[in-house]
Amino acid sequence: MFKFSKEQAVFEISGVKIGGQPGELPTAMVGSMFYHGHKIVSDEKEGAFDKKRAEDILNKHEETMEKTGNPGVIDVVGAFPNAIIKYIDYIADKTQQPMLIDGTTSKVRIAALQHLKEVGLADRAIYNSIIPEIKDDEKIALTESGIKSSILLTYNPKKPTLAGRMEVLRGSEGLVNIAKEIGIEKPLVDATILGVADPGPVAKAIFLMKEEFGLPGGCGAHNAVDRWHKSKKLDKQTYLVSSVVANITSIIMGANFMLYGPLAKAEEMFPPFALADAYVAYSMRQEHGIKPLTRNHPLFKIF
Secondary structure: OOOOOOOOOEEEEOOEEEEOOOOOOOOEEEEEEOOOOOOOEEEOOOOEEOHHHHHHHHHHHHHHHHHHOOOEEEEEEEOOHHHHHHHHHHHHHHOOOOEEEEEOOHHHHHHHHHHHHHHOOHHHEEEEEEOOOOOHHHHHHHHHHOOOEEEEEOOOOOOOOHHHHHHOOOOOOOHHHHHHHHOOOEEEEEOOOOOOOOHHHHHHHHHHHHHHHOOOEEEOOHHHHHHHHHHHOOOHHHHHHHHHHHHHHHHHOOOOEEEEEEHHHHHHHHHHHHHHHHHHHHHHHHHHOOOOOOOOOHHHHHO
């Protein structure tokens, strides 16, 4: 394994620590709820959903977290202002885990930001996301909300390469500086999956980004497998194994958080991620003398 030469930031958000050198902290697992097509949602516009089924998913998620030692982040998805506000309130009431605020449009995200400020939940939220083309109204809403953590999405459709992802982070117009100007103190860099083969270059981008900036990095590698699945109609077992491989590729390269898909898949996804974390931690302790920063680490939970 390798040790980054750049000092690695560790950010604590609602009790969850994300970042550090490989082996220091377990991968933060980001799972989605209330996404388009989620069967527990009966009315996407008004945010009506089956609360019993939602609670069952959250309870199973927390049980899985306890088994592996991997912390969880709830990706709260919404396509309408009223809906995402209801989802935020429900999750905030049921768990203390951080919430990724994932509105599908800027209008929805801004409504969520205003609500978070009004109800005093800004310190539990991670904004998803700041992109190179972020508009002024969204910047203002972010600044006024008091949120201190955000995903920086290295979206560069004109240059969807390893180099292109790095370019949008750098300079006065880069994402790192934009986030700083907005008041984001705890940026998390998403190296951006665009195509089915992207988990490879994205994993390398995470490595290079951490080496240059020292910020926590990750991605949604499951998006690549989902696109492949839609074109090839993978069977369930092949899909699961492929998703695990796509995600673990980034963990081995230093990723600190991973968006793995539906929260309900926690029982399937946490164990292989935890095993990868344990292997990395064991190697780092032998080679570099780096030890986990917490006893609640997969290294101690698994072995």
